[in-house]
Amino acid sequence: MVKPSEQSSHDSERTLALRLRVWRQLRGGEGHFEEYSLAAVPVSASFLEMMDMLNEQLIREGKDTIAFDHDCREGICGMCSMTINGMPHGPIPGVTTCQLHMRNFRDGETITVEPWRARAFPVLKDLAVNRSAFDKVIQAGGFITVRTGSAPEANNTLIPKSIADEAMDAAECIGCGACVASCKNGSAMLFVGAKINHLNILPQGQPERERRTLAMVKTMDDVGFGNCTNYGECQAHCPKGITLDVIAKLNRDYLRARVKDFFSSTGKARKGGE
Amino acid sequence: MKLDAKIPAGPLADKWNNHKAKMRLVTPTNRRKYHIIVVGSGLAGSAAAASLAEMGYEVSCFCYQDSPRRAHSIAAQGGINAAKNYQNDGDSVRRLFLDTIKGGDYRAREANVYRLAQVSTSIIDQCVAQGVPFAREYGGLLANRSFGGAQVSRTFYARGQTGQQLLLGAYSALSRQIGAGTVKMYTRHEMLDLVLVEGQAKGIVTRDLVTGEIEAWASDVVVLCTGGYGNVFYLSTNAQGCNVTATFRAHRRGAGFANPCYSQIHPTCIPVHGEDQAKLTLMSESLRNDGRVWVPKNSADCTKPASEIPEEARDYFLERKYPSYGNLAPRDISSRAAKEVCDEGRGVGQVVDGKRLGVYLDFSAAIKRLGESAIRERYGNLFDMYENITGENAYRQPMRIFPAVHYTMGGLWVDYNLQSNIPGLFVGGEANFSDHGANRLGASALMQGLADGYFVLPYTVTDYLAGVGLSGRPSVDRPEFKAVVKEVEERTHWFLNNNGTRSARSYHKELGKIVWEKCGMTRDKAGLEGAIRDLQALRDDFWKNIKVVGAGNQLAPELERAGRVADFLDFGIMMCLDALTREESCGGHFRTEYQDAGEAKRNDDTFAHAAVWKFMGEGKLPERHTEPLTYEEVQLSTRSYK
Numbered sequence: 001m002v003k004p005s006e007q008s009s010h011d012s013e014r015t016l017a018l019r020l021r022v023w024r025q026l027r028g029g030e031g032h033f034e035e036y037s038l039a040a041v042p043v044s045a046s047f048l049e050m051m052d053m054l055n056e057q058l059i060r061e062g063k064d065t066i067a068f069d070h071d072c073r074e075g076i077c078g079m080c081s082m083t084i085n086g087m088p089h090g091p092i093p094g095v096t097t098c099q100l101h102m103r104n105f106r107d108g109e110t111i112t113v114e115p116w117r118a119r120a121f122p123v124l125k126d127l128a129v130n131r132s133a134f135d136k137v138i139q140a141g142g143f144i145t146v147r148t149g150s151a152p153e154a155n156n157t158l159i160p161k162s163i164a165d166e167a168m169d170a171a172e173c174i175g176c177g178a179c180v181a182s183c184k185n186g187s188a189m190l191f192v193g194a195k196i197n198h199l200n201i202l203p204q205g206q207p208e209r210e211r212r213t214l215a216m217v218k219t220m221d222d223v224g225f226g227n228c229t230n231y232g233e234c235q236a237h238c239p240k241g242i243t244l245d246v247i248a249k250l251n252r253d254y255l256r257a258r259v260k261d262f263f264s265s266t267g268k269a270r271k272g273g274e
Numbered sequence: 275m276k277l278d279a280k281i282p283a284g285p286l287a288d289k290w291n292n293h294k295a296k297m298r299l300v301t302p303t304n305r306r307k308y309h310i311i312v313v314g315s316g317l318a319g320s321a322a323a324a325s326l327a328e329m330g331y332e333v334s335c336f337c338y339q340d341s342p343r344r345a346h347s348i349a350a351q352g353g354i355n356a357a358k359n360y361q362n363d364g365d366s367v368r369r370l371f372l373d374t375i376k377g378g379d380y381r382a383r384e385a386n387v388y389r390l391a392q393v394s395t396s397i398i399d400q401c402v403a404q405g406v407p408f409a410r411e412y413g414g415l416l417a418n419r420s421f422g423g424a425q426v427s428r429t430f431y432a433r434g435q436t437g438q439q440l441l442l443g444a445y446s447a448l449s450r451q452i453g454a455g456t457v458k459m460y461t462r463h464e465m466l467d468l469v470l471v472e473g474q475a476k477g478i479v480t481r482d483l484v485t486g487e488i489e490a491w492a493s494d495v496v497v498l499c500t501g502g503y504g505n506v507f508y509l510s511t512n513a514q515g516c517n518v519t520a521t522f523r524a525h526r527r528g529a530g531f532a533n534p535c536y537s538q539i540h541p542t543c544i545p546v547h548g549e550d551q552a553k554l555t556l557m558s559e560s561l562r563n564d565g566r567v568w569v570p571k572n573s574a575d576c577t578k579p580a581s582e583i584p585e586e587a588r589d590y591f592l593e594r595k596y597p598s599y600g601n602l603a604p605r606d607i608s609s610r611a612a613k614e615v616c617d618e619g620r621g622v623g624q625v626v627d628g629k630r631l632g633v634y635l636d637f638s639a640a641i642k643r644l645g646e647s648a649i650r651e652r653y654g655n656l657f658d659m660y661e662n663i664t665g666e667n668a669y670r671q672p673m674r675i676f677p678a679v680h681y682t683m684g685g686l687w688v689d690y691n692l693q694s695n696i697p698g699l700f701v702g703g704e705a706n707f708s709d710h711g712a713n714r715l716g717a718s719a720l721m722q723g724l725a726d727g728y729f730v731l732p733y734t735v736t737d738y739l740a741g742v743g744l745s746g747r748p749s750v751d752r753p754e755f756k757a758v759v760k761e762v763e764e765r766t767h768w769f770l771n772n773n774g775t776r777s778a779r780s781y782h783k784e785l786g787k788i789v790w791e792k793c794g795m796t797r798d799k800a801g802l803e804g805a806i807r808d809l810q811a812l813r814d815d816f817w818k819n820i821k822v823v824g825a826g827n828q829l830a831p832e833l834e835r836a837g838r839v840a841d842f843l844d845f846g847i848m849m850c851l852d853a854l855t856r857e858e859s860c861g862g863h864f865r866t867e868y869q870d871a872g873e874a875k876r877n878d879d880t881f882a883h884a885a886v887w888k889f890m891g892e893g894k895l896p897e898r899h900t901e902p903l904t905y906e907e908v909q910l911s912t913r914s915y916k
Contacts, residue, residue, distance in 0.1 A: 027484065027828055044547040044624075044665070052779070053550055059777045059823050059832065067829040069340060071513040073553040075659075076438055077344040095662060103665050124484055125829040128340075132461065135341050139453035143446035144405045148325040148728050149396070151403035155360065158414030168407040168432060171439060175343055204405050 016041045016102060019110040020054060022066055025123050033112075043103040047090065048073060048080065050102055051113075068127040075099040075239065078174030081181070082127055083114040088178035088237045096176065096239045116181035120188070120224040131177050133223040134191060141215035142195045144204050157203050170197035172240045179234035179242075185226030190234040192220050193246030200253055210257035217254050275530055275888045277901045280689040281385045286907050287368075290389045293690070297733055298740035305330030308739050309747055311478055311493040313465045313520055315342030317437075317720060318703025319499030320444035321727025322735075327456035328447075329732060331739075334491060335448065335457055336480060338464045338515055338834075343445040346501060346513040347703075347723060350437025351558050352421060353429035354401075354720040356394040361418050365426040367391045372908065373424050374718060378683070378711020379861035379876065380910045381533070381884070383903060385690055386708045393729040394721050398430055400728055404443040408432050421559075421716045429717045434558060434655060440720055444727070464834065465520045466762045468496065468527045468699065469755050471748045475524075475699035477755060479762050483834065486827040488762050490755040494746045495698045495735055498524060499727065502682035502704040504537065506842045506849060507794070508786020510679035511543060511556045517838040518845045521686050521705050529694040530886035530899065532707035533684035534845065535853035538714055538862050539795050541608035543678035544663055545623050545632035554678040555663060557635075557656055559716060562601045564640040564649065565673070567592050567612070569633050573619040576630055580622075580672050591615055591633075595872070604913075606713055606862050606874075609677035613795045616676070623674045627787075636672035677795060681719060683710040683862065684852075687886045687901070691734035692726060698742070700735055702726035707884065712861025766826060769836045774821035778835040781816050785809065785839070785846055793850050798866045802854040806847055813843040848887055848896050855898055856881060878910050 017039045025031030038057065041050050048070050055065040071079040080097040084090035090100045105111065113127065121129040171194070179190035196213055199205035205212070228247055235244045282293040300308070308331050312323040315337040323335040339345060359365040370391040375382060402408065402416070408430050409417040421429040432439040451457040462483040469477040469490065477492040500520035504510040525531045542557045568590045570576055575583050591611055596603045603611070612633045615621065623632035641649050646669055650657070657668050664674070685707040692700050692708070703723040710718065739746075748754070792805035816839070824830035858881045859865045859874035868875045882903050887896040 042548045042550065045550055046553075046663075049550050049552050052552055055831075056777055056779060059821060062823065064823050064825070065832055067831055071339060071344055071515050072346060072349045073514060074349055074511075074555050076349050076435065077339075077346070077513060079339060079344045092662075099659075099662055101663065101665070128829055130484075131340055135343075135449065135452075135459075135461075138446065139449045141453075143450040144403065145450060146400070146403040146447070147328055148321075148400060148447075148732065151396070151399040154358070154399045154402040155415050157402070159410055160414050161410045161412050164407050164410040167405070168439075171407050171432075171442065172435065174438075175341065198407065199405050202405050202407070204403055 014043045016043060016105060016107045016109070018050070018105070021110060021112045022126070023114045024066070024126050027125055031123065041102055043101070045102045046073070046098060047082070047084070047100040047102065048098050066127060067125040070098055073098040076174060078176040081116050081129065081176055081178070083116060083181060085112050088116065088181040089239050093236070094239055094241060096174070116177050118177070118180045118186035120186060121177060121180065133225065134175050134177065134188070136223050137188065137192060137216050137219045138195065140219035141208070141212035142199070144199060145208060159203060163201055167198050167202050170194045170242065170246055173242055174240055176239065178237045178239060180225065182233040182237040183226065184231055184233070185229060187228045187234070188220055188225035189228040189247045189250060190238060190242055190244070192216055193250035194242050196250045196253055197246045209253070210260050213250075213253045213257040214261065275695060275886065275899045277530065277687065277695060277886055277899060278689060279383060279901060280691060281383070282690065286385065286388050289385050290392055294733055297737040300736055300740050302330050304744065306332055307744055308332065308495075309334065309493040310495050310497065310735065311336070311491060312497045312499060313478065314345065314499035314501060314703070314705070315339070315445070315448065316345035316347035316499060316501060316703060317441055317444055317723030318705075318727040319345070319497070320441070320448040321724050322497055322499060322702055322731045323457055324444065324447035324451050325728055325732045326735060327451040329736070333451070333457045334460065334493070336460045336463045336465055336478070338462065338483065340461055342448055342459060342461065343442060345441060346516055347441045347720070348438045349511070349513065350720055351434045351556065352560070353419065353431035353436045353717040354397065354440060354724070355421070355428050355717045356398045356430060356721065357391055357428060358395050358398060360416060361427045363426045365428050369426065370394060370428065374709070374715060375711070375908055376913065377713055377715035377718075379713050379874070379913060380711065380878070380882070380905070380908070381536070381860050381903065382711030383708055383884075384905055384908060389730070390709050390722055390725050393725045396729055397721060397724045401440060401443050401724070404446060406432065406439045406443040424715070437720055440724065444724070465500070466523065466837065467758050468524045469758045470527055470696065471752060471754045474697045476748050477750065479758050481762070481766070484829055486830065488759060488766065490750040490759050492748050492750045492755065494739055494742055495700065497700045497702060497731060497735065498686065498705050499702040500705045502685065503534070503842070503845060504679045504682050506785065506846050507679040507790050508782050509546065509551065509554050509790070511540065511554050514553065517841070519838050519841045521701070522841040522845050524686060524694070524696070524699060525887070526889050527696065528889065529696050529699060530687035530888055531684070531848065532687035532884045532886045533712070533852065534849040534887065535793065535856055535863050536683035536712050536861065537679055538605065538681040538683060539609045539677045540680035541605055541612060541677045542635065542675045544660065545674050545676040546626050547624055547664070548626060555659070556678070556680065557660065557673070557675060559605070561635060561653060561656060564652070565601065565635040565637050566590055566639055567601050567608075567633055567635055569615045569620040569622060571620075576620060576622050580634055580636070589615070589620070606864070610795050610864060612677055632674035632676045634672035635675045637668065638672070641669065681714055683707065683712060683714055687884065691737065692730055693734065693738065698738065700731060702731055712863055765837070766833065769820065769822045769833055770824070770826050772820055772822065774819040776819045776821055778820060778822065778832060778839045781812065781820065782835070782839045782842065784812055785843055788812070789846050789849065793853050796864050796866050797853045799854065802850045805850045806854070809843060809847045809850065813847070816840065816843055851895060852885055852887065856885060874913070876912070882910070
């Protein structure tokens with residue numbers, strides 16, 4: 001890993017020759033690594049532009065290109081998802097795969113590129129995986145119920161700036177799944193914790209607070225995500241700087257919701273416990 | 275082509291309310307019997323799908339991404355306008371309307387723009403209720419900032435990620451409906467054609483991008499919210515997947531395409547760094563508040579480091595040409611000025627394609643005046659992003675910026691109800707043409723997407739359905755569907771089996787270069803005529819030599835790209851033709867023949883209309899129709915920023 005130079009006016013002239021070990025897999029098939037050589041990669045190129053170059057080379061050779069997910073290429077849509085040299089989104093903290101640039105690699109280096117690896121994210125082809133499990137968790141409760149047109153005047157509810165800022169910190173999650181890919185347990189607690197923190201601390205989110213928490217956690221378990229055992233890899237690889245405290249707060253809200261549910265008129269206590 | 279804008283009668287301020295009161299309704303128990311297809315899941319699509327489903331209709335929503343949350347609305351940075359007048363600075367619905375009409379250089383439809391300004395306030399209420407974490411003041415009220423030349427502070431924002439937060443709000447509303455079973459969501463599905471039955475839009479044909487399955491879907495109405503066509507330029511700030519296919523396929527089926535030559539070029543983007551670049555990145559316009567734009571006076575200085583060029587050898591060209599607005603001149607004007615100095619050979623940075631295409635955005639004066647920490651406080655994240663992409667530290671040397679394609683104002687022609695000239699085909703968001711005229715103001719795209727999705731389409735689609743009645747939905751076994759499916763299958767098969775030599779990306783790059791050079795920031799007759807010839811030749815070559823690798827039953831990115839580039843090629847020809855026939859300059863459309871010393875010169879007598887193009891057949895040039903723009907309340911005047 002090379003540190004970005006302060007002055008890189010020679011960027012335009014510098015290129016890299018690379019060896020790439022890339023995971024290839026057809027839908028429903030077994031995967032394997034294939035090795036490729038790629039010359040003359042400008043250090044100013046992004047990692048995905050390097051992959052584009054490799055794919056153009058494969059087309060010239062008449063071979064199938066490497067499928068990978070990407071869209072906005074400015075680090076906000078959350079679609080890009082490569083494990084680079086064993087690290088989701090590669091070696092630079094706080095950036096997505098699409099914002100990683102080749103000046104962070106050495107000439108002659110071998111780079112290993114794999115898909116997100118998690119039980120809940122099956123491989124579709126090569127480096128593209130199915131992350132619809134995230135959508136299912138949101139569909140279970142990651143919202144505030146508000147009918148179109150029924151909203152009250154926006155300034156009727158005062159929200160202290162500190163609360164709004166905290167909600168925004170959590171809401172910055174881009175749903176890329178690096179937290180799951182980096183976790184030994186394939187846990188989605190950072191993702192779910194971020195959404196729970198965003199909605200559960202806002203006044204608008206209070207009426208559905210318990211219901212939301214219970215439904216999202218249940219779905220999270222049902223769709224195959226693992227539990228959190230505090231490795232903290234998710235925080236280290238999150239490109240948006242979501243921190244572990246969202247998991248602590250998720251656990252607190254979950255406990256609170258279970259207790260309230262237990263003692264509620266329709267809850268477990270009334271029905272005689274678990 | 276019949277182009278009836280269906281603008282309701284009555285005073286401008288009452289049109290929408292009067293119209294709403296007259297529109298037909300569908301009984302709650304009957305709503306579930308109607309099936310609505312929404313294509314696209316950005317702000318307009320998600321908002322429309324969620325709102326219609328919650329009313330009780332059966333909705334199917336399609337997107338090409340792996341989740342509706344990825345749509346490119348997510349990348350909008352600055353904010354969303356609304357006429358709340360929370361700042362007590364004289365804002366009103368009327369003022370927002372006037373600013374938007376003027377910003378569009380008097381080429382938008384008055385009644386649509388007024389409605390947009392009217393519903394803007396409801397959008398903020400809706401989003402706040404959904405939990406969108408807008409910036410707030412210490413007292414707990416919503417904060418605003420000023421934006422894009424307006425004289426009032428009416429822009430609501432969530433840090434530099436307003437689009438992300440608004441889209442996540444709409445996505446959460448959509449997700450709630452998906453969870454409730456009222457919306458069926460089809461991700462990684464690309465719409466490849468529109469199906470008409472007896473002249474009405476009654477369904478679509480899609481390709482499942484994962485399995486390759488080509489399927490027909492029947493509905494009572496089709497709503498396209500599929501975004502703009504900025505990627506015709508190859509390099510733009512759009513996402514990689516953004517494409518014109520859905521709207522262009524609808525155009526081929528008879529929908530008029532309005533004003534394709536109107537594209538917005540944003541002045542502050544990170545310059546192109548090399549031939550293999552695939553994407554341009556926007557740097558927020560706010561940087562021009564503290565940065566000074568310059569190039570060397572002498573082209574011999576262009577290869578020297580900025581620090582070795584003395585003050586007297588620098589040309590602060592925006593301050594020189596527009597002394598009253600200076601570095602904050604509007605987007606179209608700043609962009610053209612930067613292109614001009616680079617064309618004179620005074621650009622800076624890397625040589626790409628034989629030219630240095632970049633100008634300096636210099637913060638040294640602001641750092642000296644305010645200190646580095648103040649600048650870091652204001653723009654730290656942008657400086658970090660710049661360093662991440664370019665490897666340069668903008669606290670020590672000036673940033674380099676250059677204009678890039680950012681938004682497209684043209685789109686499918688729609689009437690006041692957002693219905694195209696094909697009955698049953700509605701179009702929302704950037705995909706339609708109606709609200710921004712020839713130039714869009716900052717923070718207005720998010721406003722329009724959500725206005726269409728939450729507050730216009732649910733009413734107008736209902737009115738249409740009430741008129742169609744309950745026997746409207748055909749079966750996909752009808753010959754009309756089978757014929758379109760067969761066409762799509764044949765085209766897909768042809769791509770996969772053509773024994774060509776060139777990749778789709780290489781054609782896309784060549785297309786992009788032609789339209790950027792000839793139909794970009796400045797246009798002229800000879801250039802546009804040449805571009806049309808070049809594009810026709812490129813198109814012919816494409817249909818002989820395109821090479822598509824991959825299999826039809828797997829994810830096949832090359833197949834997707836080839837289909838999109840094919841439509842972009844035809845679209846590019848139409849865009850140049852539109853630019854050629856609009857013999858005036860207005861907003862983002864600058865014809866060098868029509869100017870007053872560098873400023874756009876409109877011709878209101880001849881061109882105060884929307885140009886609407888009709889498809890005339892494969893390989894033939896489209897036909898130009900017009901919708902006159904009649905202004906009841908606004909006086910047309912010249913925009914001047916000197």
